[in-house]
Amino acid sequence: MTLEERFFALYKPEQNRLFRTAWAILGNEADAGDALQEATIRAYRAFNQLKGGEAAFPAWMRRILVNTCTQILRKRMKVIPVERPEDLHEHGSTEIDLPMEGDVWDAVRSLDERYRAVVVLRFLNDMQLEEIAAALDIPLGTVKSRLHAALKQLRNRLHAGGTERRGAV
């Protein structure tokens, strides 16, 4: 089996999850496809540096993808102005505009990019707040305030959906 075949045999079963991970971080499918392509090539070129054998591949590949995505986000976020405290409050007031199906991804994708990114990195990728701050090149305090604001927006929406579902049974 060639190096390429070995890599592909490990990569292919992860591809669907990896694509959606990139989509969740970047917020759209087109950028997710580009990021996954770039991450796959990076991973292939670094394949001989993979430690821990084949079992370590999924986490290793996901880490390369998340790094690729956060690099893209960093560039993108440079053009988004830094939020002021009143922006956080203002953003919270959009809760009532969210759709009410109770679906987690629908709720998360409705968030502003700054909030969606920290939510996804924290709750999907289990990253520590300090890691998120470093990955997005923002202060730790900003990560905390964004997560706090995002959770406040999300919780009514998610709990409302859960209540509706429970009520319907």
Added chain:
Amino acid sequence: MQCEQIQRDLVAYQAGSLSAQERATIEAHLSTCEACAGEAALMKETSELLTKGLKDWVNNGVCPPGVAERIELSLRQASGRPWWQRWPAVVGVVATVAAVFIVAIATSPEVAHRVASVPLLGAIAAQLAGPELELQVDPQKPVTAALFKPTRTVDLSVTAGADGASLVVERLSTDEKLLRVQYTVRGKGLVVGSDKLSLVPKLTGPEGPIALHSYTADQKGDEIRFVAYFDAVPAGSTLKLTVPLVDVEGGGALGPWEVSFTN
């Protein structure tokens, strides 16, 4: 500590990002403040819902076939890197020998063909003089100048676009199976870039699109020279070539262009 401050720190507390002292302060407050304890429970429940919901969504996804194909193609191309890129130590020696051929190769594909027929040196020279960008639709069966022996050539000078951004189709060559189209785009600040799929040309004949086998792009100042290989078409056919947008240094793009000519 005020309830507002405690509630603001709950995210960090639940993520395990606080010092032992900060954690103790929050825990002491939560044991005596019903409102903050309720807020903490709600936040924990929301966090768990998010984790489960996002992971379920990721685990049930499908990568679009177009993206999967694109990745597979780029992986094949990455694995087919020339040996001299992987073994840089030999580059110096090889470069000295092969440099003799580079100028000749750059002049025309016919010269490339003759040089490529020289055992070993031809292959080395071809590697070193390789184009800046090359797309082989089927990397298992690469189509290059060295494998192409034209039996018929038509010189053209068909132009599309203005002086600031133009496309010129210069030559069509045909062998038994393939049609080679040589064309150049010119415009201030044009850059080849690295995305092989962004510059793929389209050729349309009387009976519809003609299959592309490969293309190469080489930058010479403000112009980019392309050589594309398609399925052969009968002599006298009217063809339409479409060249997509080309990036410009510092942002923006020029094109696209479309031009018709007769084979």
